[in-house]
Amino acid sequence: MAELTHHLSAEQETASIENQKFAMWLYIASETILFSIFIGAYAVFRHSQPEAVKEVHHALGLFGTLLVTFNSFLLLASSWAMVMGLREIKRGNRQGMIRWLWAVAGLGTVFVLLQYVEYSRLAEEGVTLYFEGADSAFAGFGMHFYTPTAFHGAHVIAGVLWCLLVIWKARNGAYDGAPGRNHAGVEIFGLYWHFVDVVWVVLFTLIYLV
Amino acid sequence: MAEEEKNLTQDELQEVAESVPAPDEYPEGQAEALAESLDDPNVVDQAAVEVLKATEQGADTVPMQAFDKGVTAAQNTIESVMDHQGHNAHHGETTTVFGRTLPVPLYTAVFFALGALTLTEVIIAEVLKEASSLETIKIIILTGIASVKAFLVVSIYMHLKDDSRAYLVAFLTPVIMAIVAILFLLSVPATGGY
Structure with missing residues (x-):
């Protein structure tokens, strides 16, 4: 009887984890709609004001392009570190996971710092959040640029904080690779972090390269 | 892979x-x-x-x-x-791509692929920067590469390839709606600048 009770609770636990993951995917779906609005607005702006976008790309220069490319590599690397951390906890190696998650938090932090450097540089060139003036070569670009990238940056900051929480919990004994799969918290955070990475993949191409 | x-x-x-x-x-x-x-x-x-x-x-x-x-x-x-x-198909230490075995896990191989695709994107964008006549081709190529990158992250890093179909439906529904909506918006003639 005790074995049967244990078996049922394990099934319930698995169902609970699946529900949590599904909830995370629904959250990601809602975030997809939000980012799509910004991406759609930028795409229409890019379509109707190609010259303004070209001017900004010129203002950004090769240094700016390399800086953003490097930043993209940082985020891709953080996504890799995240999935390697999940791999470690699935093997029961909690310390290994913590090391990878420190890398995730570090890379995310550097990404945000470099985004600040990029914003400062663009602001110096005259690309501002509000209307730059009817005769400005960048007319209208600032709002369409800063809104999606800053919204994304806010997600990175939230992700870094969430990552630190996961690390703190792991250091206090949470998560392990036991059959109960109580590493679901790591997996769900991973879904969020990878989604933030996917959004950047789209924003990077759309805003900086096209 | x-x-x-x-x-x-x-x-x-x-x-x-x-x-x-x-x-x-x-x-x-x-x-x-x-x-x-x-x-x-x-x-x-x-x-x-x-x-x-x-x-x-x-x-x-x-x-x-x-x-x-x-x-x-x-x-x-x-x-x-x-x-x-x-x-747990992603837990091995080697990855086979197009018949060649790489001495790295699948996740690392995907990271290298993502890096290489990003570099390719930047090079194409820089080379075709001033070529106005090739702009449509440039946009199609860059969008295609970005789609491949997003697919790699979603299918392998987010395990959507192996997980429940319900997750796939929950994610793809808004993505498809967004793509259709954006394409519809882009097809509307511009009525003037700012």
């Missing part, structure tokens, strides 16, 4: 699993059938019939039942290991 270690192990296990019939499915009456089919049995034929008879008679004895249980347990274990390997 597939992992060689996983495929080899699965092939071997599949072969073993298929070569051993389930004990409770072992056909009965083979000794009798063999004896009836032999018109003029020689010594060897008779010996074969006797061996089959002895085997069938011994099937219900305690040692044979224990053997049955052992074989069944082994088969269940093999199936369990195969399921486990199928679910």
Whole structure:
């Protein structure tokens, strides 16, 4: 009887984890709609004001392009570190996971710092959040640029904080690779972090390269 | 991309699993059938019939039942290991891409692919920066590369390839709606600048 009770609770636990993951995917779906609005607005702006976008790309220069490319590599690397951390906890190696998650938090932090450097540089060139003036070569670009990238940056900051929480919990004994799969918290955070990475993949191409 | 270690192990296990019939499915009456089919049995034929008879008679004895249980347990274990390997297909230390085995896990190989695709994007964008006549082609190529990158992250890093279909539907529905909406917006003629 005790074995049967244990078996049922394990099934319930698995169902609970699946529900949590599904909830995370629904959250990601809602975030997809939000980012799509910004991406759609930028795409229409890019379509109707190609010259303004070209001017900004010129203002950004090769240094700016390399800086953003490097930043993209940082985020891709953080996504890799995240999935390697999940791999470690699935093997029961909690310390290994913590090391990878420190890398995730570090890379995310550097990404945000470099985004600040990029914003400062663009602001110096005259690309501002509000209307730059009817005769400005960048007319209208600032709002369409800063809104999606800053919204994304806010997600990175939230992700870094969430990552630190996961690390703190792991250091206090949470998560392990036991059959109960109580590493679901790591997996769900991973879904969020990878989604933030996917959004950047789209924003990077759309805003900086096209 | 597939992992060689996983495929080899699965092939071997599949072969073993298929070569051993389930004990409770072992056909009965083979000794009798063999004896009836032999018109003029020689010594060897008779010996074969006797061996089959002895085997069938011994099937219900305690040692044979224990053997049955052992074989069944082994088969269940093999199936369990195969399921486990199928679910954790990304945990190997090598990755096979287009027939070449790379000494890195799948996740690392995907990271290298993402990096290479990003570099390709930047190079294409820089080379075609001033080529206004090729702008449409540039946009199509860059959008295509970005889509491949997003697909790699979603399918492999987010495990959407292996996870429940419900997650796939929950994610793809807004993505498809967004793509259709954006394409519709872009098709509306511009009525002037800012």
